[in-house]
Amino acid sequence: MSSSDRRAFLVSGLTAAGLALAGCGFRPVYGTGGPADGLRGRIAVDAPDSVVGFLLVEELETRLGRAEAPRWRLAYSIDTESEGLGVTAEQDTTRYNITGRVGFQLRDLDSGQVVQSGEVASFTAYSATGSTVATRAAERDAYRRLMVILADEVVTRLLATSGTWAQ
Secondary structure, X not given: XXXXXXXXXXXXXXXXXXXXXXHOOOOOOOOOOOOOOOOOOOEEEOOOOOHHXXXXXXXXXXXXXXXXXXXXXXXXXXXXXXXXXXXOOOOOEEEEEEEEEEEEEEEEOOOXXXXXXXXXXXXXXXXXXXXXXXXXXXXXXXXXXXXXHXXXXXXXXXXXXXXXXXX
């Protein structure tokens, strides 16, 4: 098969896939008329009360926009746990695993009704084999990465369900 034949085959395959998705009601979530069209800047996130809360809120506002004219309020609770994994013969811990859970509730500000809620969970890890300063930096980075993952999961849930509550 020549190079131009492969391109034609690929284009026709992509066109067929696009038509199939259009036929089943697929719409881009942020597209014009999509379920999340107009959500940016409309969800106020509760103020943080901890370092990990600050990291989570920062990531949520990056994805959802800072609320200028909020219609919904997002409340959340964060639970994290650190567990030592790798232990040397001298009983020094060399690796830590951090698990995190975020429970969330999205409330309509007009009615006060909860329109979406749930819980997301994930984990990350860091090495504790360097100096004290390097280990602390690795720990802070691990918590930041965990909050990025959890914020992504919360926003994905909100966007996936926005067709049912964001009219």
